[in-house]
Amino acid sequence: MPKNYIAKRIAKEFKDGMYVNLGIGIPTESANYIPEGTHVYLQTENGGLMFGPKPQRGESNPDIANAGAEPITMLPGGAVFDVATSFAMIRGGHIDMTVVGALEVDQEGSIASWKIPGKLLTGMGGAMDLLYGCKEVIVAMTHTDKYGKAKIRKKCTLPLTAAGVADLIITDKAVFRVNKDGLYLEELAPGVTASEVKQLTEAEIVNIKEWE
Amino acid sequence: MPKNYIAKRIAKEFKDGMYVNLGIGIPTESANYIPEGTHVYLQTENGGLMFGPKPQRGESNPDIANAGAEPITMLPGGAVFDVATSFAMIRGGHIDMTVVGALEVDQEGSIASWKIPGKLLTGMGGAMDLLYGCKEVIVAMTHTDKYGKAKIRKKCTLPLTAAGVADLIITDKAVFRVNKDGLYLEELAPGVTASEVKQLTEAEIVNIKEWE
Amino acid sequence: MAMQITPEEAVKKIKNKSSVMIGGFLGAAVPLVMIDKMVAEKIKDLTVISIGAGYRGGGVDIGKLVLNRQIAKYITAHVGTDPNLIKQIVNQEIELELSPMGTFVERVRAGGAGLGAVVTPVGIGTEVEDMAEKIIIDEKEYLLFKPIHADVAIIKAFRSDSLGNLQYKGMSNTNPIMATAADIVIAEVDEIVEVGEINCEAIGTPGIFVDYIVQGHTYEERKEIYEALWISTNKL
Amino acid sequence: MAMQITPEEAVKKIKNKSSVMIGGFLGAAVPLVMIDKMVAEKIKDLTVISIGAGYRGGGVDIGKLVLNRQIAKYITAHVGTDPNLIKQIVNQEIELELSPMGTFVERVRAGGAGLGAVVTPVGIGTEVEDMAEKIIIDEKEYLLFKPIHADVAIIKAFRSDSLGNLQYKGMSNTNPIMATAADIVIAEVDEIVEVGEINCEAIGTPGIFVDYIVQGHTYEERKEIYEALWISTNKL
Numbered sequence: 001m002p003k004n005y006i007a008k009r010i011a012k013e014f015k016d017g018m019y020v021n022l023g024i025g026i027p028t029e030s031a032n033y034i035p036e037g038t039h040v041y042l043q044t045e046n047g048g049l050m051f052g053p054k055p056q057r058g059e060s061n062p063d064i065a066n067a068g069a070e071p072i073t074m075l076p077g078g079a080v081f082d083v084a085t086s087f088a089m090i091r092g093g094h095i096d097m098t099v100v101g102a103l104e105v106d107q108e109g110s111i112a113s114w115k116i117p118g119k120l121l122t123g124m125g126g127a128m129d130l131l132y133g134c135k136e137v138i139v140a141m142t143h144t145d146k147y148g149k150a151k152i153r154k155k156c157t158l159p160l161t162a163a164g165v166a167d168l169i170i171t172d173k174a175v176f177r178v179n180k181d182g183l184y185l186e187e188l189a190p191g192v193t194a195s196e197v198k199q200l201t202e203a204e205i206v207n208i209k210e211w212e
Numbered sequence: 213m214p215k216n217y218i219a220k221r222i223a224k225e226f227k228d229g230m231y232v233n234l235g236i237g238i239p240t241e242s243a244n245y246i247p248e249g250t251h252v253y254l255q256t257e258n259g260g261l262m263f264g265p266k267p268q269r270g271e272s273n274p275d276i277a278n279a280g281a282e283p284i285t286m287l288p289g290g291a292v293f294d295v296a297t298s299f300a301m302i303r304g305g306h307i308d309m310t311v312v313g314a315l316e317v318d319q320e321g322s323i324a325s326w327k328i329p330g331k332l333l334t335g336m337g338g339a340m341d342l343l344y345g346c347k348e349v350i351v352a353m354t355h356t357d358k359y360g361k362a363k364i365r366k367k368c369t370l371p372l373t374a375a376g377v378a379d380l381i382i383t384d385k386a387v388f389r390v391n392k393d394g395l396y397l398e399e400l401a402p403g404v405t406a407s408e409v410k411q412l413t414e415a416e417i418v419n420i421k422e423w424e
Numbered sequence: 425m426a427m428q429i430t431p432e433e434a435v436k437k438i439k440n441k442s443s444v445m446i447g448g449f450l451g452a453a454v455p456l457v458m459i460d461k462m463v464a465e466k467i468k469d470l471t472v473i474s475i476g477a478g479y480r481g482g483g484v485d486i487g488k489l490v491l492n493r494q495i496a497k498y499i500t501a502h503v504g505t506d507p508n509l510i511k512q513i514v515n516q517e518i519e520l521e522l523s524p525m526g527t528f529v530e531r532v533r534a535g536g537a538g539l540g541a542v543v544t545p546v547g548i549g550t551e552v553e554d555m556a557e558k559i560i561i562d563e564k565e566y567l568l569f570k571p572i573h574a575d576v577a578i579i580k581a582f583r584s585d586s587l588g589n590l591q592y593k594g595m596s597n598t599n600p601i602m603a604t605a606a607d608i609v610i611a612e613v614d615e616i617v618e619v620g621e622i623n624c625e626a627i628g629t630p631g632i633f634v635d636y637i638v639q640g641h642t643y644e645e646r647k648e649i650y651e652a653l654w655i656s657t658n659k660l
Numbered sequence: 661m662a663m664q665i666t667p668e669e670a671v672k673k674i675k676n677k678s679s680v681m682i683g684g685f686l687g688a689a690v691p692l693v694m695i696d697k698m699v700a701e702k703i704k705d706l707t708v709i710s711i712g713a714g715y716r717g718g719g720v721d722i723g724k725l726v727l728n729r730q731i732a733k734y735i736t737a738h739v740g741t742d743p744n745l746i747k748q749i750v751n752q753e754i755e756l757e758l759s760p761m762g763t764f765v766e767r768v769r770a771g772g773a774g775l776g777a778v779v780t781p782v783g784i785g786t787e788v789e790d791m792a793e794k795i796i797i798d799e800k801e802y803l804l805f806k807p808i809h810a811d812v813a814i815i816k817a818f819r820s821d822s823l824g825n826l827q828y829k830g831m832s833n834t835n836p837i838m839a840t841a842a843d844i845v846i847a848e849v850d851e852i853v854e855v856g857e858i859n860c861e862a863i864g865t866p867g868i869f870v871d872y873i874v875q876g877h878t879y880e881e882r883k884e885i886y887e888a889l890w891i892s893t894n895k896l
Contacts, residue, residue: 049632063829080831126762273593281450
């Protein structure tokens with residue numbers, strides 16, 4: 001598997017002029033691979049649009065930070081605002097795309113990412129608003145969990161973050177489109193076979209026959 | 213009756229540091245009689261705090277206007293904002309006092325000021341928000357209408373702007389306090405007798421005996 | 425991301441029967457050029473969504489659309505400044521949808537912010553109860569109003585950069601709220617500047633909300649127009 | 661109209677069992693001096709209302725109140741940054757009230773704006789349905805949440821004039837909203853300037869919302885504090 005495969009694959013989904021909110025981890029990394037000539041405007045839910053990379057030491061601004069309270073810079077044309085405006089933007093359908101990690105996603109496009117009863121108890125943060133409001137939702141994650149268990153399921157077993165919202169799933173093994181009638185395999189990662197994907201995916205893949 | 217009696221009498225209600233929204237007409241005029249040394253901060257519902265008198269010709273700003281779209285000036289320390297903030301301020305209980313005109317007010321403190329079925333059909337504008345939200349509501353009006361009919365009534369006959377909100381009524385004849393148990397005469401205008409007020413007031417005046 | 429177009433191109437986005445939000449407040453901070461174009465184009469059967477009517481007396485700004493009989497429905501909080509508008513409402517040529525002003529503002533905000541309704545205590549005990557659904561929360565009565573969203577919003581800002589980031593001057597009144605609540609948002613501005621010239625903290629409406637930028641009157645021209653209007657109506 | 665007082669005087673406004681809104685976002689733009697004073701005063705059984713927990717790892721800013729076991733209830737959208745807080749929640753030492761972040765924000769805004777409730781589609785089809793009342797409008801499901809209002813709000817702004825007019829720098833995040841939603845509002849600022857020095861268009865929170873102004877760290881001091889924090893946590 002090529003290094004940073006998922007992040008690079010996410011970047012292919014960026015279209016010129018898009019406003020995008022990226023979740024932490026691999027989604028945020030994908031900003032490093034935005035194609036030359038494509039302008040993507042990044043939103044951060046604590047109240048910023050068009051932010052850039054982290055500043056040099058000595059040049060940070062204590063009031064310019066991302067949603068994880070990490071230092072960032074504002075690009076020319078960038079705007080800052082309060083969280084009421086930020087979540088109006090998110091929930092009101094003004095953001096073109098969000099890319100998020102997940103614990104599970106299912107063939108109906110439902111996503112589980114905020115809670116493991118008895119284990120992960122962080123609160124949902126802004127994830128539910130983002131998944132509800134952004135026009136396009138991409139889930140980016142490893143195909144299986146650390147025990148090798150399928151994360152793309154017939155039906156999520158963990159508490160949902162949002163029901164029926166995922167449009168695209170990008171993993172280290174494959175890319176799927178979530179349509180009304182189910183999950184469609186769109187792409188295999190380099191060196192991965194359809195039967196391998198079928199085996200590692202609990203969900204039904206509507207068009208798997210075309211790939212086998 | 214002294215000239216501008218009502219406006220001058222309203223001005224006695226201003227306390228230092230108050231944030232006040234004044235309705236058009238006599239209430240707005242009362243700003244000319246704010247006592248020396250008393251600072252009153254005027255709010256205008258189109259989005260301004262601490263505005264001052266109208267500008268000189270040639271010095272107006274097309275974007276600095278009051279709720280009637282008339283030119284005003286901003287005082288040092290004045291703030292401008294949008295109508296969402298303005299009405300949050302009004303409805304949220306942040307404004308100390310509003311002074312408004314009325315067609316009728318009744319002994320329960322209900323106010324009718326926005327509609328005469330078949331005649332006056334302007335819409336309620338911001339009046340309902342102001343009467344609901346401002347901490348203190350003063351009604352300032354002539355004691356009777358142009359036909360000599362009582363405007364202070366047992367129960368308003370016209371459509372209400374707000375129910376049970378008036379605290380003080382200032383007319384050209386008298387000043388009343390609206391308490392939970394009814395209307396109390398507090399003051400007579402110069403040269404006016406209690407029996408005259410009683411005769412010109414349809415509402416019951418709880419403490420009229422003390423004045424007769 | 426926004427695109428700069430001419431007023432002539434912009435007005436083509438508004439069709440007969442479109443619902444159009446118009447920013448401003450009783451004539452102040454309104455998109456004068458775009459309104460003139462709508463009049464010139466004689467677009468018909470409009471649903472106009474505006475916090476109030478046009479400048480007092482009528483016939484100015486939105487009042488021109490009234491005189492030209494282009495409006496089928498008016499969603500607002502106040503029509504008292506325009507006698508022509510009141511006449512057309514009384515004659516049932518224009519359908520009127522009223523809400524209290526603060527409620528109107530929240531309905532537009534909810535339309536832009538993806539909220540399902542506005543729940544307010546304002547209007548309880550008045551005729552406004554007939555305009556909304558009554559709900560009870562913790563034994564207190566409230567009115568539930570639905571959001572307002574439009575096909576097109578035409579708004580007024582001081583200036584824009586080429587990304588559609590808008591800066592306001594003075595009372596921005598309804599403009600920043602309406603900028604969020606329409607499918608197509610057209611911003612008429614006094615001037616258009618380079619990206620980066622408007623500081624990130626001075627941006628009142630980020631470009632994400634704006635689709636088209638139109639050069640309107642310059643600030644100096646607007647100042648002349650308003651001074652003349654105010655002098656002729658005895659306000660200055 | 662606001663009054664300038666010392667942090668020592670300001671902290672006296674917060675009592676045991678007070679509900680306290682704390683502005684900022686996961687450690688950024690928080691009122692550091694006021695939080696330190698609350699820790700020093702050992703005010704107990706607080707209901708803290710904050711969009712999230714303190715800076716990642718815990719023990720910084722709001723995390724100090726957690727370490728000091730001063731919190732009885734936490735109303736928020738996210739606690740994932742503070743393992744100490746999660747531990748106290750799991751051990752039922754702290755009661756947790758969660759809502760989705762955008763809903764939390766609207767609940768605070770509604771508390772300040774006199775609205776009766778927040779009606780949002782976010783959370784439908786999830787466990788959040790158990791945290792609110794479900795209502796149906798035009799055949800679509802929404803959740804109805806109640807407003808949030810506090811006894812005291814401590815917020816952070818860049819600077820203030822002596823009337824309490826506040827100017828923000830960078831992401832103002834929760835501060836302007838919380839400034840509207842408490843009985844007593846205390847603004848901690850980098851600097852205090854003369855009336856008129858902050859332009860009317862640059863005022864992010866008008867003085868009408870602010871009761872007390874407190875001189876916090878200067879901008880240069882805060883820059884040093886954050887650079888050190890960011891460097892020590894590998895973020896810079």
